[in-house]
Amino acid sequence: MAMELKNLLVIDDEAPILEMLEMSLASEGYHVLTAESGSHGLQVFKQHRPKLVLTDIKMPEMDGIEVLKRIKTMDRDTEVIVITGHGDMDSAISAIRHGASDFITKPIRDEILMLALERAKEKVRIHQQLRDYTENLEEKIEVCKVELKRAEAELIKNERLASIGETVAGLAHYIKNILTGLRGGMYMVNRGMAGDKPKMLQDGWAMVQRNIEKVSQLVLDLLQYSKDRVPERSMCRPNDIARDAMDLFQEKAGLHGIVLKAFFDEGLEEAYTDQEALYRVLLNLISNAIDACIFDPDTGKAWEVVLRTTLEEQNGQGRLVFEVSDNGTGMTDEVKAKLFSRFFSTKGGQGTGLGLLVTQKIIKELGGEISVDSTEGQGTTFTVRLDLQTPADHAPGVDER
Amino acid sequence: MSKRVLIVDDEPDIVTFLSAVLEENGYTSTSAKDGVEGLEALRREKPDLVLLDLMMPKKSGIAMFQELRKDPELSHIPVVVVTGVSEVTGVDFRNFMYKQPLKDEKKFAETTGLTKYTIPDGYVEKPIDPDELIKAVKKALKE
Ligand SMILES: Nc1ncnc2c1ncn2[C@@H]1O[C@H](COP(=O)(O)OP(=O)(O)O)[C@@H](O)[C@H]1O
Ligand SMILES: [Mg+2]
Secondary structure, eight states: OOGGGTEEEEEOSOHHHHHHHHHHHHHTTOEEEEESSHHHHHHHHHHHOOSEEEEESOOSSSOHHHHHHHHHHHOTTSEEEEEEOTTOHHHHHHHHHTTOSEEEESSOOHHHHHHHHHHHHHHHHHHHHHHHHHHHHHHHHHHHHHHHHHHHHHHOOSHHHHGGGGGHHHHHHHHHHHHHHHHHHHHHHHHHHHTTOHHHHHHHHHHHHHHHHHHHHHHHHHHHHHSOOOOOOEEEOHHHHHHHHHHTTHHHHHHTTOEEEEEEOTTOOOEEEOHHHHHHHHHHHHHHHHHHHHTOOOTTSOOEEEEEEEEEEETTEEEEEEEEEEOSOOOOHHHHHHTTSTTOOSSGGGOOSOHHHHHHHHHHHTTOEEEEEEETTTEEEEEEEEEOOOGGGGSTTOOOO | OOOEEEEEOSOHHHHHHHHHHHHHTTOEEEEESSHHHHHHHHHHHOOSEEEEOSOOSSSOHHHHHHHHHHOTTTTTSOEEEEEOOOHHHHHHHHHHHTSOOOSSHHHHHHHHOOOOOOOOSEEEESSOOHHHHHHHHHHHTTO
């Protein structure tokens, strides 16, 4: 028995009961402190801080519930067991509501009392473990933060990157998830090789690759965001880019019961634009749309994500429109307001909050615009508009917008 | 026959990893990716143990755990919580821990109409350490 769990305070106004309890508990190896009133009990508690308290409910002057409440405000990890009169369910319920760990009824039977104490001790231990555990985690996160800060210090070359510091914790969590994936994959590769289990080896290797891919994406996103890029334009086919982006998500969508639909405008043939950058934009929008369905608690819905391309004509100028719609969670006004801010994510460790930021930046660099329409609980549509352009628009002497 | 473990986690990588660790130690496993699926799988498969993530889309691990403990058909199944960090989880976790167990849960529920959740049978933090995990599993299974 841990030292501090030996100390036990017993409070009862009836001297014979107090004596009897003291005797039987001492014989079980407890160091018993006694008090014959609530207020005396609190005094003893303050002095010795036992982790276990046993108190009668019905006492003159200060009753057991009051004792319980005060002890819980002083140290909520202390386990208080109350003693109630036979059939007094009301007091028992009231005590439990105020945080008593258990109740026993008079006449007190030794084995029931010991059982209650064992359970209370187990709980004290769990609380302690939980506290150690929380402290431990905080330490680990601190280490992670320090590491990231160091990396960041090397990276800060301009204002934009300085903002990483603001939400380093969110990123730390995201990176931690990646680390878990990498470690898990390595474990499986090792075990798979040692035990000659090709399936485990294969799965482990795929896991390592997937997580390395995640890190590369994160780095790409960070670079994409930190550098001013001049788009690398070429003649390309927007519908093909859209199809490639969509194909990448078929498996994930299927896994979560989400239907992907494509409506491509056949009139849309070529555009002079940055193929890689556009592909990134679509990946970001589609992955968000899929997440919105995955996170949607309304399981009655038939989720779908629709990708639509359209050729728009305005004043003789052709415009390329991408539309990504989902019928997932939709957004609250609060989310809508923060959507494009740095590192804003509602996805905990699963999101970086970089996707839309990068998306917006790319579209700005391409001279286009992005808009969003969303209703909470119903779904969201993101629309991207870009001028089609030709190489002539970018001949020497013509400014990039 | 080897004991069957149900893994409930939304991260496919974690599921793959956990099931590999379990397999290496002689357990078999199935998985579900959120609390809703998790409860369905529980009712269908009646596993010997559940490994439960707390933060998941649709139905959180906490909500699922509470439902499990309320259901007399399922309440005996031991649950080991496997949790990552986030402030949100931290807060929920603590609240959740402070719900105090009762002596005779069933009788209490019947006489008062109140329900009561006992605390889970183990905790493992992410990133997951295989040895720690197996220790927690063994303890929860009383092996
Ligand atoms: N289609 C959508 N439906 C609902 N919410 C969305 C959608 N797209 C983006 N969001 C919200 O905007 C946030 C920021 O998105 P993003 O910048 O891509 O970061 P991340 O996806 O990493 O969280 C998301 O966390 C989510 O809350
Ligand atoms: Mg995103």
